[in-house]
Each structure stands twice: as structure tokens, then as C-alpha cells.
Amino acid sequence: MTSRITWHHLPAVVQEAIEWHTGPVVQARSMSHGLNCTVAASLTSPAGKTFIKGVRLDDQAGGAQHQWEVDLNPYVAAVCPRLLWRVAVGGWDVLGFEFVEGRHADLSPGSPDLPRVAELLRRAGELERPPHLALPRFADRWADHLDQADLDLLLGDALLHTDTNPHNILVSSGRAYLIDWATPARGPAWVDVAHTAVRLMEDDCPPAQARAWAAAFPCWRTVDRDALRAFVRASCRSLAAAVGESGARESNARFAALLH
Known part of the structure; x- marks a missing residue:
């Protein structure tokens, strides 16, 4: 499994780029499951919740898998959460998805x-x-x-x-x-x-x-x-x-x- 980091360990410039989309993050809960990303978390802001997953820009394998999610999302939106935005800054590529409250x-x-x-x-x-x-x-x-x-x-x-x-x-x-x-x-x-x-x-x-x-x-x-x-x-x-x-x-x- 890829070694995970938390929201709080992301560079400030990455957090700021994400909060431009989400609004100020008041709570972040890391997700432990999954194999192909380095950060995965649910973020809570006054506007609601967002799920993020991100990889370092120098992670070629993770970046390729990331790109498939971006390319396919418009075609698989009937069965999966929608991709809302993408930021690539500060050495990170982060995707923001519609949050699904589930199990x-x-x-x-x-x-x-x-x-x-x-x-x-x-x-x-x-x-x-x-x-x-x-x-x-x-x-x-x-x-x-x-x-x-x-x-x-x-x-x-x-x-x-x-x-x-x-x-x-x-x-x-x-x-x-x-x-x-x-x-x-x-x-x-x-x-x-x-x-x-x-x-x-x-x-x-x-x-x-x-x-x-x-x-x-x-x-x-x-x-x-x-x-x-x-x-x-x-x-x-x-x-x-x-x-x-x-x-x-x-x-x-x-x-x-x-x-x-």
C-alpha cells in the first residue's frame, strides 16, 4: 500500500488551492483504504463535505492511475461520485470528488x-x-x-x-x-x-x-x-x-x- 500522509501534512500552497474550491476546511478525516494515492481524506467546510485523493507529481504510476479517474469520470458518473475539480500545485496533483456519506x-x-x-x-x-x-x-x-x-x-x-x-x-x-x-x-x-x-x-x-x-x-x-x-x-x-x-x-x- 502507498504510504499515506494526512491533510495537515500537505504543503500550505496545496491546502490553499484546495480551499479555493471547498472553502475553509474545519475538519479533515483521513481514509486508510486504497492503494493508488498518497493522500485520501474527507474534508468538511461550511459548504459541506468533499472527498479528496492526491498523488505527488513525481509519482508516475500513481499519476497514470489518477489520470484514468479524470478521463473516465464523465463516462462513469452514473455509477460513481462526480469529479468536482482538480488542482496541480506545490508538487501535488489532487482530485476533489462529490462526497458520498456511506459505508x-x-x-x-x-x-x-x-x-x-x-x-x-x-x-x-x-x-x-x-x-x-x-x-x-x-x-x-x-x-x-x-x-x-x-x-x-x-x-x-x-x-x-x-x-x-x-x-x-x-x-x-x-x-x-x-x-x-x-x-x-x-x-x-x-x-x-x-x-x-x-x-x-x-x-x-x-x-x-x-x-x-x-x-x-x-x-x-x-x-x-x-x-x-x-x-x-x-x-x-x-x-x-x-x-x-x-x-x-x-x-x-x-x-x-x-x-x-
């Missing part, structure tokens, strides 16, 4: 959030992929783990979020929001459903129940089984390469359960 999704068995998350993914699956944005291909992530025939099975034209973990799903007033569009891709429409089904299993949903939840999506009912096997192989090999076979065993068993 992270509960994906455990019987949770009332499960149908809300399903509806969110259905709406996300209906979003049009902006044709002028050169989104990376989902298949290319797995070039070190699959042969070309398997990679070809993971080609597609759907707009994918690719990181539907519960910390990226906020539930507020009976609906869900999909935040943090920092690692988008174009690929098969079922990929985000597959990732989310694995997250259900992580939250103690039995595999059969997670598969039944996924089966409510038309894209899942028509998934190419060879493509799904390639997805599972790639995911398992990638994690094993990162943390070792023993460290990956439990998570990889969840991915394998998608195939039953």
Missing part, C-alpha cells in the same frame, strides 16, 4: 447489499466504453502467465473496472456506488462479475451461492468456459508468482471455484 459494501451471505451490488454491476455493464480513450486491454495483463491462444480468449470491448473489492463499493441511501476507476481495462463483460463473485467468497459466501449470484447476469450465463478457465489460470499464476504457492493457495481456491 463499504457487505458481501457476506444474506447481506441486503448483495442485490444492490448486483444492480450496480448491471448499470456499470451498460456503460459505453469511450471510443477515443485507449483503454489497456485486460488480456495484456496476463502476458507473462498465458500463451497467445489463452490471451485471445480474454479480448473484449466492454469497459471494465477490474477491482470490485468491497472498499471500492460504497452503499448509501439504498444504492451502491463503484469508486476508484484507477485501473480500467477493455475486455469481456463478465470479468467484473467474476472478480466480485470471488469477493463474495472472501466474505464467507459458499462457492455455490457466489456462483448463483453471478448466474443472474446474462453475460455470466453465456460466458465462454475456455475463457473463464484462462481467466482463472492467469489469476492463480499471477498471485502465486507474487506471494508464493502456499500464500496464494486459499485465494486461488476461490478463483478455481468459479469453474464448478
Whole structure:
């Protein structure tokens, strides 16, 4: 995880640029979740609340992910908070988002959030992929783990979020929001459903129940089984390469359960 700093540790020139948009900040609450920013906080001013996330201008990887959020926000605003402003000053690039007062999704068995998350993914699956944005291909992530025939099975034209973990799903007033569009891709429409089904299993949903939840999506009912096997192989090999076979065993068993 990227090392976090608080609002109070931002340079004064950055705070002043942000307060030009928000008004005087009277309270700042840091957020601990997330991987791709150095500062993340909710700011309270007399005008209300704003969520900010920022990276240092010399952070090339974080800056690239930041830029995807900026580029995609107008096209995914139906499922995520609106981007309100951006400031780049004092060595920092900071985004200000509409604040959503909510909580992270509960994906455990019987949770009332499960149908809300399903509806969110259905709406996300209906979003049009902006044709002028050169989104990376989902298949290319797995070039070190699959042969070309398997990679070809993971080609597609759907707009994918690719990181539907519960910390990226906020539930507020009976609906869900999909935040943090920092690692988008174009690929098969079922990929985000597959990732989310694995997250259900992580939250103690039995595999059969997670598969039944996924089966409510038309894209899942028509998934190419060879493509799904390639997805599972790639995911398992990638994690094993990162943390070792023993460290990956439990998570990889969840991915394998998608195939039953």
C-alpha cells in the first residue's frame, strides 16, 4: 500500500488551492483504504463535505492511475461520485470528488447489499466504453502467465473496472456506488462479475451461492468456459508468482471455484 500522509501534512500552497474550491476546511478525516494515492481524506467546510485523493507529481504510476479517474469520470458518473475539480500545485496533483456519506459494501451471505451490488454491476455493464480513450486491454495483463491462444480468449470491448473489492463499493441511501476507476481495462463483460463473485467468497459466501449470484447476469450465463478457465489460470499464476504457492493457495481456491 502507498504510504499515506494526512491533510495537515500537505504543503500550505496545496491546502490553499484546495480551499479555493471547498472553502475553509474545519475538519479533515483521513481514509486508510486504497492503494493508488498518497493522500485520501474527507474534508468538511461550511459548504459541506468533499472527498479528496492526491498523488505527488513525481509519482508516475500513481499519476497514470489518477489520470484514468479524470478521463473516465464523465463516462462513469452514473455509477460513481462526480469529479468536482482538480488542482496541480506545490508538487501535488489532487482530485476533489462529490462526497458520498456511506459505508463499504457487505458481501457476506444474506447481506441486503448483495442485490444492490448486483444492480450496480448491471448499470456499470451498460456503460459505453469511450471510443477515443485507449483503454489497456485486460488480456495484456496476463502476458507473462498465458500463451497467445489463452490471451485471445480474454479480448473484449466492454469497459471494465477490474477491482470490485468491497472498499471500492460504497452503499448509501439504498444504492451502491463503484469508486476508484484507477485501473480500467477493455475486455469481456463478465470479468467484473467474476472478480466480485470471488469477493463474495472472501466474505464467507459458499462457492455455490457466489456462483448463483453471478448466474443472474446474462453475460455470466453465456460466458465462454475456455475463457473463464484462462481467466482463472492467469489469476492463480499471477498471485502465486507474487506471494508464493502456499500464500496464494486459499485465494486461488476461490478463483478455481468459479469453474464448478
